[in-house]
Amino acid sequence: MRNPVALFLCLGALLAPANARAQQAEVPDAMPNNIPYGPTVTADRAAEIVEAVMAAGRMGARDWKLAIAVVDPHGDLVYFYKMDDTQYGSTTIAVNKARSAARMRRPTQVFSELMQTTAGSFAPTLGPDVVASPGGVPLIENGRLIGGIGCSGASGAQDHVACTAGANVLR
Amino acid sequence: MRNPVALFLCLGALLAPANARAQQAEVPDAMPNNIPYGPTVTADRAAEIVEAVMAAGRMGARDWKLAIAVVDPHGDLVYFYKMDDTQYGSTTIAVNKARSAARMRRPTQVFSELMQTTAGSFAPTLGPDVVASPGGVPLIENGRLIGGIGCSGASGAQDHVACTAGANVLR
Amino acid sequence: MRNPVALFLCLGALLAPANARAQQAEVPDAMPNNIPYGPTVTADRAAEIVEAVMAAGRMGARDWKLAIAVVDPHGDLVYFYKMDDTQYGSTTIAVNKARSAARMRRPTQVFSELMQTTAGSFAPTLGPDVVASPGGVPLIENGRLIGGIGCSGASGAQDHVACTAGANVLR
Amino acid sequence: MRNPVALFLCLGALLAPANARAQQAEVPDAMPNNIPYGPTVTADRAAEIVEAVMAAGRMGARDWKLAIAVVDPHGDLVYFYKMDDTQYGSTTIAVNKARSAARMRRPTQVFSELMQTTAGSFAPTLGPDVVASPGGVPLIENGRLIGGIGCSGASGAQDHVACTAGANVLR
Numbered sequence: 001m002r003n004p005v006a007l008f009l010c011l012g013a014l015l016a017p018a019n020a021r022a023q024q025a026e027v028p029d030a031m032p033n034n035i036p037y038g039p040t041v042t043a044d045r046a047a048e049i050v051e052a053v054m055a056a057g058r059m060g061a062r063d064w065k066l067a068i069a070v071v072d073p074h075g076d077l078v079y080f081y082k083m084d085d086t087q088y089g090s091t092t093i094a095v096n097k098a099r100s101a102a103r104m105r106r107p108t109q110v111f112s113e114l115m116q117t118t119a120g121s122f123a124p125t126l127g128p129d130v131v132a133s134p135g136g137v138p139l140i141e142n143g144r145l146i147g148g149i150g151c152s153g154a155s156g157a158q159d160h161v162a163c164t165a166g167a168n169v170l171r
Numbered sequence: 172m173r174n175p176v177a178l179f180l181c182l183g184a185l186l187a188p189a190n191a192r193a194q195q196a197e198v199p200d201a202m203p204n205n206i207p208y209g210p211t212v213t214a215d216r217a218a219e220i221v222e223a224v225m226a227a228g229r230m231g232a233r234d235w236k237l238a239i240a241v242v243d244p245h246g247d248l249v250y251f252y253k254m255d256d257t258q259y260g261s262t263t264i265a266v267n268k269a270r271s272a273a274r275m276r277r278p279t280q281v282f283s284e285l286m287q288t289t290a291g292s293f294a295p296t297l298g299p300d301v302v303a304s305p306g307g308v309p310l311i312e313n314g315r316l317i318g319g320i321g322c323s324g325a326s327g328a329q330d331h332v333a334c335t336a337g338a339n340v341l342r
Numbered sequence: 343m344r345n346p347v348a349l350f351l352c353l354g355a356l357l358a359p360a361n362a363r364a365q366q367a368e369v370p371d372a373m374p375n376n377i378p379y380g381p382t383v384t385a386d387r388a389a390e391i392v393e394a395v396m397a398a399g400r401m402g403a404r405d406w407k408l409a410i411a412v413v414d415p416h417g418d419l420v421y422f423y424k425m426d427d428t429q430y431g432s433t434t435i436a437v438n439k440a441r442s443a444a445r446m447r448r449p450t451q452v453f454s455e456l457m458q459t460t461a462g463s464f465a466p467t468l469g470p471d472v473v474a475s476p477g478g479v480p481l482i483e484n485g486r487l488i489g490g491i492g493c494s495g496a497s498g499a500q501d502h503v504a505c506t507a508g509a510n511v512l513r
Numbered sequence: 514m515r516n517p518v519a520l521f522l523c524l525g526a527l528l529a530p531a532n533a534r535a536q537q538a539e540v541p542d543a544m545p546n547n548i549p550y551g552p553t554v555t556a557d558r559a560a561e562i563v564e565a566v567m568a569a570g571r572m573g574a575r576d577w578k579l580a581i582a583v584v585d586p587h588g589d590l591v592y593f594y595k596m597d598d599t600q601y602g603s604t605t606i607a608v609n610k611a612r613s614a615a616r617m618r619r620p621t622q623v624f625s626e627l628m629q630t631t632a633g634s635f636a637p638t639l640g641p642d643v644v645a646s647p648g649g650v651p652l653i654e655n656g657r658l659i660g661g662i663g664c665s666g667a668s669g670a671q672d673h674v675a676c677t678a679g680a681n682v683l684r
Binding site: 065085087088089092093096111115116123124128130131132133152 | 205207208244245246271273274275276289293294296297298299300301
């Protein structure tokens with residue numbers, strides 16, 4: 001058993017009741033992870049998406065300072081915009097969230113909830129492609145994943161709201 | 172079993188209490204993270220700050236061996252001092268704590284407490300800008316963040332006391 | 343042969359021309375490196391700068407595919423735009439060039455020329471802050487360095503032309 | 514021949530005339546590399562050394578902006594001081610030079626000269642412990658290497674002068 005992840009999986013299988021797989025749909029997974037990859041989001045589309053994120057971050061009394069990253073399906077950067085006075089640490093965090101959303105084909109909120117709902121028994125040790133903090137969302141168009149968007153700078157819940165507004169441009 | 176994450180998700184669904192989502196937004200944030208960035212702490216100021224840390228580490232019966240790092244608001248090193256016989260690993264840890272405090276605009280103790288108060292459901296996966304161990308504190312002057320200070324070598328609580336003494340030079 | 347470097351040194355002594363040392367200090371430094379740092383380029387300004395780069399890349403018969411990065415004086419990303427169909431490797435190269443230009447306060451072309459004019463005797467070994475390829479240029483406004491811009495995707499000379507067009511927006 | 518360095522050494526041996534080793538003393542190696550390691554430079558000593566570097570950088574009409582790093586014999590940071598307005602890239606470069614000087618037991622100028630005197634045939638690919646730029650000098654006391662000092666921010670020649678002034682505190 002040279003692979004520690006394999007051990008984790010075995011443990012999970014032992015603890016899971018027989019109907020574990022049947023309950024899979026109840027998992028707070030807002031988006032299936034088997035969506036096929038499509039062409040890369042274009043730069044122009046990415047710019048529109050980021051515009052929508054910024055509008056969401058400034059709506060009403062909101063004054064969220066956000067770093068916003070759009071990546072292609074592989075996690076390579078396509079577009080990045082950091083609002084003035086956003087905390088510097090959000091530069092890399094936004095990129096990490098976008099990459100996780102694209103490469104894992106799920107909102108990063110899924111991993112964050114997983115940690116909370118399992119009372120700490122899930123801690124992602126799978127590397128930089130699994131960020132367990134809300135604010136990364138896949139970009140879906142015509143039933144295909146064409147990239148990911150990541151936001152950082154506000155609270156996790158706010159980051160999620162903001163980048164979801166961006167992803168909704170495509171729907 | 173082609174998708175290892177799916178099994179994780181199954182497990183999570185089984186263990187989840189009903190109010191898991193409701194708890195998500197409450198985070199013990201001891202310091203607002205929207206403090207504006209200001210000019211970089213000068214080298215002379217940094218030297219004073221480190222003096223205060225060393226005094227705190229030697230106060231009374233204390234004999235804390237500390238590595239002490241002062242960084243600018245971006246996390247770039249400005250000043251560093253390692254007391255003789257401090258453990259070598261503290262060299263990089265002190266720098267990492269200082270960088271996290273500056274780039275995330277919070278004491279790193281916040282991230283450490285978050286892990287404890289959420290029964291392990293928070294684990295930092297956001298990259299090297301989020302160190303979840305006490306001992307990193309933002310440097311604030313005139314309502315602006317001008318850098319960060321990080322200490323390592325004693326216990327986490329002691330590291331926090333020491334670098335807070337340094338940060339208080341500016342207040 | 344317990345010391346491999348000693349042999350290198352032997353070889354060096356045999357091949358050395360008499361005036362080798364005299365040549366050491368003459369470096370083609372196209373821009374002084376003591377320009378003071380100023381405030382960070384704003385996101386809106388960065389967007390204008392990138393617009394100018396794109397216009398330069400599409401001028402006349404040009405059809406340069408570019409990744410374009412704007413960073414602050416410390417090298418932290420402010421704005422990034424990758425034209426469709428740009429080679430993926432240019433994503434990181436553009437960021438690295440921008441960071442080098444900002445952190446070393448020189449166009450990266452200086453380091454590239456240095457390698458050529460010294461018959462290969464300069465090879466950057468100073469780490470990721472010294473990229474020896476044209477296409478990174480400091481952003482100067484009112485006599486202060488407020489960031490850096492990096493381009494990658496075309497030839498090195500073209501990358502330099504493109505990002506210089508961007509930097510000239512500020513002058 | 515799985516080790517590329519080994520190939521380089523073979524090549525060197527083939528090109529070297531029979532008396533290559535005898536000529537070793539003519540190599541511009543100001544300091545033998547077989548000096549034994551001693552105890553780590555103390556923090557107080559490091560502070561004195563850095564004081565001397567700063568005095569050298571401000572002597573007469575000089576106004577060198579320097580980042581100054583002192584490391585122990587292993588290259589771990591002991592003391593660091595960055596003068597205000599030094600280029601940010603020098604932060605890491607100073608540390609790299611100090612580490613190279615300590616871990617290779619030579620001034621980094623040796624590697625820089627080696628590149629020039631061999632008409633480019635030497636390019637260090639040995640990793641981050643071999644910086645080929647002047648400005649790193651071993652710290653010697655009582656015939657033992659107790660650390661390294663690295664300077665960056667001025668020209669390479671000036672960086673060397675400055676950190677040599679620091680190293681001379683010990684003699």
